[in-house]
Amino acid sequence: MAVLVLADHDGSAVTQPTRSAIAAAGKLGDVTLLVLGPRAAAESAAKVAGVAKVLHTEDALYENGLAEPLAALLVSMAEGYSHLLAPASAAGKNVMPRVAALLDVQVISDIAGVIDADTFVRPIYAGNALATVKSADPKKVITVRAASFDPAAAEGGSAAIEAAPKGEDPGLSNFLGAEIAKSERPELTAAKVVISGGRAMGSAENFHIIESVADKLGAAVGASRAAVDAGYAPNDHQVGQTGKIVAPDLYIAVGISGAIQHLAGMKDSKVIVAINKDEEAPIFSVADYGLVGDLFKVMPEFETEIGKK
Amino acid sequence: MKLLVPVKRVVDYNVKVRVKADHTGVETANVKMSMNPFDEIAVEEAVRLKEKGAATEIIAVSAGPSACQEQIRTALAMGADRGILIEHDGLLEPLAVAKLLKAVIAKESPDLVILGKQAIDDDMNATGQMLAALLGWPQGTYASKVEPADGGIKVTREVDGGLERLQLKLPAIVTTDLRLNEPRYASLPNIMKARKKPIETLKPADLGVDVSPRLTVLKVEEPPKRQAGKKVGSVQELVDKLRNEAKVI
Numbered sequence: 001m002a003v004l005v006l007a008d009h010d011g012s013a014v015t016q017p018t019r020s021a022i023a024a025a026g027k028l029g030d031v032t033l034l035v036l037g038p039r040a041a042a043e044s045a046a047k048v049a050g051v052a053k054v055l056h057t058e059d060a061l062y063e064n065g066l067a068e069p070l071a072a073l074l075v076s077m078a079e080g081y082s083h084l085l086a087p088a089s090a091a092g093k094n095v096m097p098r099v100a101a102l103l104d105v106q107v108i109s110d111i112a113g114v115i116d117a118d119t120f121v122r123p124i125y126a127g128n129a130l131a132t133v134k135s136a137d138p139k140k141v142i143t144v145r146a147a148s149f150d151p152a153a154a155e156g157g158s159a160a161i162e163a164a165p166k167g168e169d170p171g172l173s174n175f176l177g178a179e180i181a182k183s184e185r186p187e188l189t190a191a192k193v194v195i196s197g198g199r200a201m202g203s204a205e206n207f208h209i210i211e212s213v214a215d216k217l218g219a220a221v222g223a224s225r226a227a228v229d230a231g232y233a234p235n236d237h238q239v240g241q242t243g244k245i246v247a248p249d250l251y252i253a254v255g256i257s258g259a260i261q262h263l264a265g266m267k268d269s270k271v272i273v274a275i276n277k278d279e280e281a282p283i284f285s286v287a288d289y290g291l292v293g294d295l296f297k298v299m300p301e302f303e304t305e306i307g308k309k
Numbered sequence: 310m311k312l313l314v315p316v317k318r319v320v321d322y323n324v325k326v327r328v329k330a331d332h333t334g335v336e337t338a339n340v341k342m343s344m345n346p347f348d349e350i351a352v353e354e355a356v357r358l359k360e361k362g363a364a365t366e367i368i369a370v371s372a373g374p375s376a377c378q379e380q381i382r383t384a385l386a387m388g389a390d391r392g393i394l395i396e397h398d399g400l401l402e403p404l405a406v407a408k409l410l411k412a413v414i415a416k417e418s419p420d421l422v423i424l425g426k427q428a429i430d431d432d433m434n435a436t437g438q439m440l441a442a443l444l445g446w447p448q449g450t451y452a453s454k455v456e457p458a459d460g461g462i463k464v465t466r467e468v469d470g471g472l473e474r475l476q477l478k479l480p481a482i483v484t485t486d487l488r489l490n491e492p493r494y495a496s497l498p499n500i501m502k503a504r505k506k507p508i509e510t511l512k513p514a515d516l517g518v519d520v521s522p523r524l525t526v527l528k529v530e531e532p533p534k535r536q537a538g539k540k541v542g543s544v545q546e547l548v549d550k551l552r553n554e555a556k557v558i
């Protein structure tokens with residue numbers, strides 16, 4: 001079977017969630033990776049372990065990831081593939097259901113396991129249940145939960161790069177602009193350590209307490225919905241059922257109560273630390289190490305302590 | 310501008326769901342049901358567009374069992390003008406719902422359909438995109454701002470890394486993210502008024518739509534449980550454990 005994977009990339013390399021999608025795709029058949037953008041991204045994609053072929057175009061039509069032309073392109077390519085996959089990133093979640101509907105199949109969102117070519121495991125109800133579903137559709141269109149699949153190695157492959165077909169422009173939407181934060185910190189869904197702040201941070205200024213510890217640990221910064229809603233942290237920092245799903249080696253929750261919607265995004269982390277002044281906070285029920293205390297006292301001490309060798 | 314807002318009846322977000330003992334699904338008997346929170350945001354946005362004078366009529370549509378009338382009534386109490394119930398007992402997947410909505414849209418010709426980005430029960434995040442595909446309309450998903458502009462609409466979207474802005478031609482599909490607005494509570498007088506607003510009931514067969522599921526649920530299980538660990542007494546102890554026991558820093 002041949003499997004087509006739509007890559008997310010940063011202009012020079014495919015993202016780690018894409019490499020997780022490649023790992024999931026590898027369980028289904030030979031992987032062809034579709035890379036839309038600079039040649040450099042296609043070249044690094046060709047080195048990813050388990051990629052048999054890279055299809056590439058620099059067509060400006062796909063530069064901003066507009067769903068309508070992108071879905072049209074994927075549908076035009078679908079013929080040769082049994083499965084079409086993408087990471088469950090904002091981009092993947094935006095386009096794959098559109099592709100599925102155009103192919104008259106039910107999309108299978110956010111899979112956390114591959115049982116066989118037709119059967120997949122996916123979390124439902126904020127991860128409080130895992131459903132095993134079998135698709136009767138002739139083609140499967142899938143998004144992949146990155147945290148559930150070890151990423152394919154970035155090096156080790158030597159796939160051929162070929163030209164992707166030319167697609168049509170439905171001309172339905174225009175890209176006006178974006179405000180994408182540049183950060184030196186690791187990407188939230190790829191980081192080995194994540195430290196998140198909640199409503200208790202109290203202000204955007206106070207959030208620097210989290211950021212400066214993050215920089216000492218080489219960690220990514222996350223937030224609860226309450227912290228994002230209050231404007232303490234940007235929207236793409238939200239961890240949870242309806243934000244980002246993370247599973248780092250270490251997750252530190254600071255001033256976060258542990259609502260099910262938040263737990264949904266981080267409870268598969270290897271080690272969880274909770275810092276909260278309320279010893280009854282539900283976050284402690286999933287924490288490996290809990291520290292009851294006022295974060296404004298604890299965090300500066302924590303920063304000093306990790307600085308010591 | 311005529312607006313259509315689909316609303317889904319789901320297990321309330323405060324309920325901790327339990328997997329059924331026979332592993333066929335989760336327990337929904339005697340559980341509090343509500344409108345999907347993202348759909349409340351969609352209704353609110355529609356009502357605000359109408360209050361601003363940008364919209365003339367709001368139709369709330371729900372597909373599911375007859376009890377979905379409650380969620381339609383909630384939408385009517387928030388400010389929608391009339392409701393349509395597409396009555397069906399049994400599972401409806403996003404593709405089926407998108408087909409039902411497409412059939413309703415063929416009759417109603419709205420200019421804009423605002424949906425929640427995701428239902429908090431199946432967590433599929435799909436119906437809006439699928440509907441846009443079936444209609445051949447543009448989609449502005451994960452919206453944190455919606456403004457009528459230049460004969461179309463401008464949508465600010467929450468994406469990985471930040472925000473982006475799109476201009477969509479009408480008719481169009483928008484799906485809501487959490488930061489779009491804060492939904493209002495319906496006032497008592499508006500709840501009373503909503504009782505008099507009309508709800509039309511249709512069946513999938515009336516709309517000529519086959520809603521057979523494409524996915525068979527083989528089993529539903531509980532995820533592996535996490536054990537609560539220990540409380541540490543000090544920052545020093547915490548850092549020591551992280552270094553020497555967990556070895557994660």
Ligand SMILES: Cc1cc2nc3c(=O)[nH]c(=O)nc-3n(C[C@H](O)[C@H](O)[C@H](O)COP(=O)(O)OP(=O)(O)OC[C@H]3O[C@@H](n4cnc5c(N)ncnc54)[C@H](O)[C@@H]3O)c2cc1C
Pocket residue numbers: 197198199200223224225226227238239240241242243244254255256257258259260261262265275276277278281293294295296322346347429
């Ligand atoms: C549709 C929907 C989707 C949602 N999606 C998400 C999601 O994706 N992610 C998410 O996170 N939430 C989500 N939520 C929201 C979720 O239900 C909670 O409201 C939210 O997670 C609470 O955030 P919090 O823990 O920061 O705030 P709170 O619940 O207010 O908790 C604050 C905590 O800080 C502690 N605290 C206060 N002061 C201090 C101090 N000085 N030192 C130490 N601790 C202190 C308190 O004891 C408390 O436990 C969603 C909700 C809905 C309805």
